[in-house]
Amino acid sequence: MMNFLPILYEDEVLYSVVARYKRMCGMISKTALIRDVFGGKTAFKSTLFPQHLNKLIENLPCNSKIEVHELIRNHTPINFYTAFLSNQHSKTVVDGMIKGKGTGIEALVGIAGSKVKLNDYLKVCPKCFIEDNEHLGESYWRRSHQIVGALFCLKHEVPLVNSKVGCSDNIVDFICADEDVCDLENILITNYSEEIKRLNLKYLRNVFYLLNVNEERKDLSFINNYYIDRLREKNLASKSGNLYIKDLVTAFVNYYPIEYLNLMQSAIDINNETNWLRLFVRNNNKNRSPLRHLLLLEFLGLEVADLFNCSSAVGRIPSKSNRKPIYELSERRSKWIKLIQDNQGATRAELKVIGKGLHTWIIAHDRIWYEEVTPKIRKRENKKAVIDWNQRDEECLRLAKEAVKTLLNNDGKPIRIVPASIRRAAGVKRWFLHKKLSKTWEYLLAVTEDINSYRIRKIKWAIAELMEKQGKATVYQVQLYAGFGGNNKEIKLTIEQFL
Structure with a gap:
């Protein structure tokens, strides 16, 4: 059981709390830290989305009044990432954080497969950092600064800057927000235009609402209907709710500067029929990024609170008219057969474009016959490889060699040389370990360090550190300093060989 827990600062992510606890206790071993915090060997992999929080709560001091839902609500960004999910889906995510889940929380909230990616590094506000150190004697990682799309600090309205600490789903270590990783004097601060600042601050005010105020959840069908209603009001949808997609895309692109959409990972190619905005307003069950929900709401001139305070939405209105076809069925069939014969080899999608009005009529009134006579969609040709694997292999091999040098020359506690640690040291994503990178894999397997x-290597490092600090080292001291614990007899014998 933990003897104490650091004060939980406002808007502090749990990762930051654990990092400060580690520093207060003088711990070096990550494994020992996890055991101390969770009362056993529990994985704490994600910087922003921790799991097994029930074990952490059970391991807090007896007089602690912290409750698990309070911890999740106030010290993780989960309120933001589940804001547009259903009640049931949100509950599943929260249960996963409390009890643990086989998969990462990122996958449950739709981040893993999204085009909108999390930040590569934890961010910090220069003014918050200075104020924290003046009033608290230390600074900390704020969750509002780590939200995807956050370019500014809402409090000070200054640009955020990247620290040296990675924000990932596979934590290497717990690192505090201090001067070693927040080198503000040597960081080049980005100068954004006033328009980008205005748009992003408005975005951040909606983020604040989702993080700290909103507890409502709406089904996706309600949200889609709400959007259709608002688009209808702006003459971007018909009275029946059919969207004027081209007009919507054009208006959206004209509203936002191209630079801002790029910064928000939401650039739009108006000539691409599969751009994200076209897909976003379709009625399907796929998760949408909360960032893009807020962009659409902002475009519509709405606050996010307007959506969650709304109690009813109409959406599409089905047509009730039973119009009789002007042409005879046989005449329409003859025209469709002729169209197929005149365009041999055309796919259904191509036939739809060629015979636009005819296709719509046949589908509405004679669907079974259409399925019988219209050629099936041909299989798509295999896409040409867009990745030059040989070139990527050479580049990854270079990165791997540099990463191994970095790991071996690390001044702190040694990190085991394995493919995962090499990837993290190289600062790249999981594609680095793709099986097609044969030369890279050959090198990774060759340099992988057995236990x-x-x-x-850890023993030699611990002995050298202790000799430098205190001029002597005992077996027990080396065991603890290297993070082995004091009861491993096999390790004890190995240490004796080097003392």
Whole structure:
């Protein structure tokens, strides 16, 4: 059981709390830290979306009044990422954080497969950092600064800057927000235009509402209907609710500067029929990024609170008219057969474009016959490889070699040389370990460190550190300093060989 817990600062992410606890206790070993915090060997992999929080709560001091839902609500960004999910889906996500889940929370909230990616590094506000150190004697990682799309600090209205600490789903270590990783004097601060600042601050005010105020959840069908109603009011949808897609895309692109859409990972090619905005307003069950929900609401001139305070939405209105066809069925069929014969080899999609009005009529009035006579959609040709794997292999091999040098020359506690640690040191995503990178994999397997070699390297490092600090080292001290614990007899014998 933990003897104490650091004060939880306002808007502080749980990762930051654990990092400060580690520093207060003088811990070096991540494994020992996790055991101390969770009362056992529990994985804390994600910077922003921790799991097994029930174990952490059970392991808090007896007089602690912290409740698990309070911890999730106030010290993780989950309110933002589940804001546009249903009540049931949101509950599943929260249960996963409390009890643990086989998959990452990122996958449950739709981040893993989204085009809108999380930040690569934890961000910090220069003014918050200075104020924290003046009033608290230390600074901390704020969750509002880590929200995807956050370019500014809402409090000080200054641009955020990247720290040196990675924000990932596979934590290497727990690192505090201090001067070593927030080198503000040598960081080049981006100068954004006043228009980008205005748009982003408005975005951040909606983010604040989702993080701190909103607890409502709406089904996706309600949200889609709400959007259709508002688009109808702006003459971007018909009275029946059919969207004027081209007009919508054009108006959206004209509203936002191209630079801002790029910064928000939401650039739009108006000539591409599969751009994200076209797909976003379709009525399907796919998760949408909350960032893009807020962009659409902002475009519509709405606050996010307007959506969640709304109690009813109409959406599309089905046509009730039973119009009789002007032409005879046989005449329409003859025209469709002729169209097929005149365009041999055309796919259904191509036939739809060629015979636009005819196709719509046949589908509405004679669908079974259409399915019988119209050629099936041909299989798509295999897409040409857009990745030059040989070139990528050479580049990854270079990155791997540099990463291994970095790991071996690391001044702190040794990190085991394995493919995962090499990838993290290289600062790249999981594609780095793709099986098509044959030369890279050959190198990774060649330099992978077996457990005994790694233990010996840690032992030598611990002995050198202790000798430098206090001029002597005992077996027990080396065991603890290297993070082995004091009860491993095999390690004890190995240490004796090097003392």
